[in-house]
Amino acid sequence: MADLAVTLGPLSLRNPVLSASGTYGHGLEMCHFTPPERMGGLVSKTVTLRPRPGNAQPRICETRAGLLNSIGLENKGVENYVETILPDMLGADTVVFTNIGGESVEDFAEIAARLDREPAVDVLEVNLSCPNVQGGKLPFATDPSNAARAVEAVRRATSKPVFAKLSPNVSHIGEMAQAVEQAGATGITAVNTLLGLAVDWRTGKPGLGTVQGGYSGPGIKPVALRCAWECARSVSIPVIGCGGIATAEDVLEFLAAGCGAVELGTACFADPALPGRIVEDLERLLDEAGRASIRSVIGSIRDGRGSSRDSAHAQGVEAR
Amino acid sequence: MPAPPPDARSFLAEITAIEPCGADAVLLRARPERAMAPIRASRFFMLKLLDGTSPLIPRPYSIYRQRNGELEFLVKVMGQGSRALAAARKGQELRLIGPLGNGWPTLDGEGLPWVFVAGGVGSAPFPMAIEQALAGMDGRAAVDPGSISLLFGAANRELLYDLDVLRSTGVRVHAATDDGSEGWHGNVIELFEALVAKGELPEEVRLLACGPDPMLEACSELAERRGLECWLSLETVMGCGVGICNGCPVMTRPEGPLGAWPNAKCCVEGPVFRADAICL
Ligand SMILES: Cc1cc2nc3c(=O)[nH]c(=O)nc-3n(C[C@H](O)[C@H](O)[C@H](O)COP(=O)(O)OP(=O)(O)OC[C@H]3O[C@@H](n4cnc5c(N)ncnc54)[C@H](O)[C@@H]3O)c2cc1C
Ligand SMILES: Cc1cc2nc3c(=O)[nH]c(=O)nc-3n(C[C@H](O)[C@H](O)[C@H](O)COP(=O)(O)O)c2cc1C
Ligand code: FES
Numbered sequence: 362m363a364d365l366a367v368t369l370g371p372l373s374l375r376n377p378v379l380s381a382s383g384t385y386g387h388g389l390e391m392c393h394f395t396p397p398e399r400m401g402g403l404v405s406k407t408v409t410l411r412p413r414p415g416n417a418q419p420r421i422c423e424t425r426a427g428l429l430n431s432i433g434l435e436n437k438g439v440e441n442y443v444e445t446i447l448p449d450m451l452g453a454d455t456v457v458f459t460n461i462g463g464e465s466v467e468d469f470a471e472i473a474a475r476l477d478r479e480p481a482v483d484v485l486e487v488n489l490s491c492p493n494v495q496g497g498k499l500p501f502a503t504d505p506s507n508a509a510r511a512v513e514a515v516r517r518a519t520s521k522p523v524f525a526k527l528s529p530n531v532s533h534i535g536e537m538a539q540a541v542e543q544a545g546a547t548g549i550t551a552v553n554t555l556l557g558l559a560v561d562w563r564t565g566k567p568g569l570g571t572v573q574g575g576y577s578g579p580g581i582k583p584v585a586l587r588c589a590w591e592c593a594r595s596v597s598i599p600v601i602g603c604g605g606i607a608t609a610e611d612v613l614e615f616l617a618a619g620c621g622a623v624e625l626g627t628a629c630f631a632d633p634a635l636p637g638r639i640v641e642d643l644e645r646l647l648d649e650a651g652r653a654s655i656r657s658v659i660g661s662i663r664d665g666r667g668s669s670r671d672s673a674h675a676q677g678v679e680a681r
Numbered sequence: 682m683p684a685p686p687p688d689a690r691s692f693l694a695e696i697t698a699i700e701p702c703g704a705d706a707v708l709l710r711a712r713p714e715r716a717m718a719p720i721r722a723s724r725f726f727m728l729k730l731l732d733g734t735s736p737l738i739p740r741p742y743s744i745y746r747q748r749n750g751e752l753e754f755l756v757k758v759m760g761q762g763s764r765a766l767a768a769a770r771k772g773q774e775l776r777l778i779g780p781l782g783n784g785w786p787t788l789d790g791e792g793l794p795w796v797f798v799a800g801g802v803g804s805a806p807f808p809m810a811i812e813q814a815l816a817g818m819d820g821r822a823a824v825d826p827g828s829i830s831l832l833f834g835a836a837n838r839e840l841l842y843d844l845d846v847l848r849s850t851g852v853r854v855h856a857a858t859d860d861g862s863e864g865w866h867g868n869v870i871e872l873f874e875a876l877v878a879k880g881e882l883p884e885e886v887r888l889l890a891c892g893p894d895p896m897l898e899a900c901s902e903l904a905e906r907r908g909l910e911c912w913l914s915l916e917t918v919m920g921c922g923v924g925i926c927n928g929c930p931v932m933t934r935p936e937g938p939l940g941a942w943p944n945a946k947c948c949v950e951g952p953v954f955r956a957d958a959i960c961l
Contacts, residue, residue, distance in 0.1 A: 386925045390684040394691055394923075406927075414943045421920045421928035423738050423761075428920065432927045437942065446682060578737055630921040631729055631739055632776060634691040 363647030364654040365640065367401070369599040369621045370547050371522055372484065374401035374456055376643065377616065377655065378636050381603050381626035382407055382460035382486065382526070383432065385636075388446040389453060391629075395637035401622055402456035405446070407488045409462045410472050412438035422559050422568030427578030427605070428627050429557050431571040434462055439472050443479060450481040457481055460526070461515070462488040464500070469511045473518035483522070487515050489541075490528030490553035502528035502553070505540035516545035524601065526550040527592065529581070534588045535595035548599040550624065551589045555581055578627040581605045586618055593619025594666060607635075609642035616658045683949040685923035688718070689781055693731075696773045697751060704839035706757040706802060707767045711775050712750060720744045720752075721784030722809035723891070723914045723953050727922040728754065728766060731774045735765040739778060741919045741948075743805040743891075752777070755842060757802040781922045782952045785889060786912055788814035789821035793887050793910075794828040798869050798900055800892020801835045804842055806914050810889065811850045826851040830882060834869035834896070838862040870899045888912065894961060901956040911956035917947040924949035932960040 365376035379402040385391050387405045397403060415435025422429045436442070442459075450457050459482045463469040469487065476482050489511060490502040501511045512525050525541035527534060529552040538549050554575025559568030585604020593600045599622075602615030607628035615623045629635050647655060694711035702708045727739035740762040746753040756766050769775075788795060788810060795814065797807050811831070817823035829852040835841045836859045844863070848854045856864030857872040865872040869892075876882040884907070890900040891914035904911030920926035930944035931951060937958040939945050945959065 383927070384925060386684070387682050390682060390924060393685070393687060393689065412942075415927060415930065418930060419918050419928075420930070421738075421918055421926065423736055426737075428738060430920075430926070430928065435927045435930070435944065627737070630926055631737060632691050633685075633778060633921070633923050633925070 362644050363652055364656075365643060365647075366654075367621055367656060367659070369601065372456060374622055376401045376640050377620075377622035378612065378640050378643070379458070379601065379622055379624045380404050380629065380636060381624035382488065384626040384629050387436070387442065389449050391633055394633040395635075397453045397455040399637045399640055400455050402458055402484075403453065404458040404486055404624060405442070405460050406436055407434045407460045407462040408436055408439050408442045408472065409434055410439055410468050412436065412441070417570035419568065419570055422574075424557070424559055424568075424576070424580070426580030427576055428630075429559055429569055429574045429576055430554070431569040431574035433571070439475050443475070447479055447481040453481075456483045458484045458486045458524070460486040460488050463511070466510050466514045470514035470518045473515040473523075477519040477521060484524060484547075485515060485519060485521055486524045486526050486550055487512060487546075488526050488553070490526055490530075499528055499530060502537075503531050505536050508537055509540040509544035512541045512544035512546050522547035524548045524550050526553055527588070528553050529555050529584055529588045529604070535591045538592040538595045538600075542596040542598050546598060548601065548621075549592050549596065550601040550603055551592045552585050552604050555584060577604070579605045579607060582611065586614060589615055589620050590618040590662065590664070593660065594664070609639045609646050612639060612643060613646065613658055616655065617660070617662045619660045619662065621659060683924050683946055685949055686781060689779055689923065691776065691778045694752065694775045694777050696769055696771055696775060698771060699767070699769060702755060703842040704837075706755055706842055708745070709754045709756050709766060709769070710751045711754075711777070713752060713777065716750055717747070717752070717780075720747055720780045720809075722813050723806035724780040724782045724784040725922070725952065726752070726754070726777045726779030726781060727919070729776045730765055730769055731776055732765070732769075736762045738762075738920055739776065739922070740766070741781075741916075741922055743914075744780065744809060745805050746808055755802060755805045778922055781948060783950070785810050785914070785953055787819045787821055788824055788889075789818065790814075790824040790828065791822050793885050794830070794883060795824060796873070796882065796886045796888050797829065797831045798873070798888060798890040798892065798896070799831065799833045800869060800896040801840055802842065803890075803892030803896070803914075804833055804847070806891050807831060808843070808847065808850075811847070811852055815850070815852075827853070829853065830855065830876075830886075832857065832869045832872055832876075834858070834872065834892070836860065868899075869896065870903055873903065885909070890914070898961045901961060904956050912953055913956050913959075914953045915947055915951055915959075919948055922948045934958060934960055
């Protein structure tokens with residue numbers, strides 16, 4: 362059977378399939394659907410310093426090729442997370458990513474310092490990109506220097522690996538990627554949701570209580586894939602791809618574009634057991650293709666540029 | 682952190698029958714790939730057709746009946762998702778996630794009589810409630826058919842789904858229609874008051890209600906005014922049904938039994954709530 366193990370900088374993952382923040386619970390809630398030991402990693406919903414009750418209803422609205430959401434980072438705050446969720450995560454046989462959010466650089470620093478003491482947390486994923494706070498102004502997502510300041514603050518506050526989760530709502534995501542790399546990020550997650558909107562023209566009623574929100578699901582896959590590819594070719598730290606992934610084929614496309622792993626989001630709503638099923642499908646697809654290791658797929662895109670160590674040789678041969 | 686029920690699974694089922702019901706609904710029967718234990722009334726499943734064109738996000742439906750290894754759902758056509766389900770054909774595959782949610786409280790025969798208040802397709806969680814109450818739930822005494830009244834309201838008689846079937850259960854069934862085409866001419870709350878005034882319903886009862894929001898608000902208000910125990914089965918938008926999307930908040934009462942957090946998740950903490958625990 363094909364070897365699914367991958368590495369992301371200092372991290373070793375049994376397979377490249379992780380959950381995306383906000384779409385698979387905070388902790389082990391989904392363990393009946395896919396056991397943690399089948400997943401490459403589990404990513405928590407964004408945890409903030411103080412509790413946040415979230416936005417008004419409706420918070421989700423389906424569109425033709427995806428989903429709009431305006432949850433607004435509803436969570437009970439970091440102390441509650443540490444007390445009620447983390448004890449169970451200590452025994453979880455998977456890599457635990459805690460996704461953190463903040464409205465200021467100080468927030469980011471404080472929450473990172475608080476979690477640095479927690480052995481159950483393996484990695485911090487910094488949500489620079491939630492469109493559902495501060496009226497969608499994306500303070501850390503669109504300005505490379507703001508993003509760098511947040512990542513630097515987290516970097517200084519913790520010894521754990523730090524992944525920066527970027528927004529696709531920018532012109533040059535590669536510049537954002539370089540800014541967070543220089544600020545000391547261990548890796549990058551690309552991407553969060555695109556800004557979107559739905560409206561019923563008959564009544565004038567917007568689909569979401571906050572009018573605009575984050576767009577996710579199959580409709581964003583090509584956009585996310587391009588963003589992940591641009592990040593991967595702009596930096597030398599690992600990239601986790603995210604956005605519209607629903608099948609094992611999708612996973613392999615993100616790996617081909619240069620990602621070391623992926624996160625599954627909206628697709629889990631239609632089947633919470635999807636991560637486990639995708640892992641099985643990956644094994645089957647690679648076996649059928651005669652690939653001994655999934656690592657041979659990483660960065661194999663023929664974009665005229667050897668973007669990853671693993672594929673440099675293959676590219677050199679095939680690009681002729 | 683509320684987790685989905687431990688018996689919930691994500692599984693496939695084959696559609697075995699789709700029959701029209703009332704003016705705008707269908708009864709959809711499906712056979713799961715594996716046999717299922719008996720399901721408590723007012724629990725629900727997330728349903729999605731695997732036809733590649735149906736909406737991305739599954740839709741929540743109450744379990745309507747469970748018999749001969751099949752699950753039955755009453756599906757009212759509202760929009761895209763329900764239209765796709767209603768247009769499905771025998772033999773098609775469905776993905777089901779469930780059973781989800783808490784279901785009705787123990788419907789016991791030991792206390793006050795029960796009044797079930799249904800509005801339109803809000804009748805869906807009641808056929809099994811009646812069945813289970815009459816059989817006895819959770820090791821408690823069965824309810825006598827005379828101690829259950831179903832007050833079933835709708836816009837017109839074509840929207841009183843399966844009224845004859847409900848009548849054949851032996852419980853007291855009272856219909857109400859907005860246009861007077863069947864039973865009481867008016868809404869179920871007025872019907873309740875009229876039945877109490879005529880002595881056909883005792884003043885002291887326990888209420889279960891499922892239906893449109895205005896009806897639930899009126900029920901909740903009636904329960905508060907008369908000091909009655911009242912349970913509501915709520916409908917919210919649901920993205921996942923298993924507690925992971927945070928798309929289904931129900932506002933909780935600050936001093937209520939659900940704790941200090943301003944929201945409860947309808948899918949995993951409900952869909953059944955005590956009326957005095959939430960704000961509608
Ligand atoms: C726990 C639970 C159990 C349910 N059980 C049943 C059941 O047994 N039978 C049944 O027919 N339905 C049931 N529903 C409601 C059902 O899920 C919705 O009608 C369905 O999701 C509508 O999807 P759609 O794509 O057809 O409509 P959409 O395209 O999502 O909506 C079409 C229109 O209908 C409106 N709408 C959608 N849902 C509702 C609603 N619940 N109340 C009022 N207006 C609505 C929308 O605002 C929109 O204007 C249940 C809901 C919940 C939460
Ligand atoms: C309902 C919902 C809630 C989300 N909550 C968060 C969150 O709390 N933090 C975060 O970083 N991303 C959040 N996201 C974004 C996802 O993690 C992911 O980046 C995005 O949805 C794109 O992936 P997808 O198309 O596979 O869903 C959320 C997405 C959805 C749909
Ligand atoms: S429907 Fe997703 S959390 Fe309740």
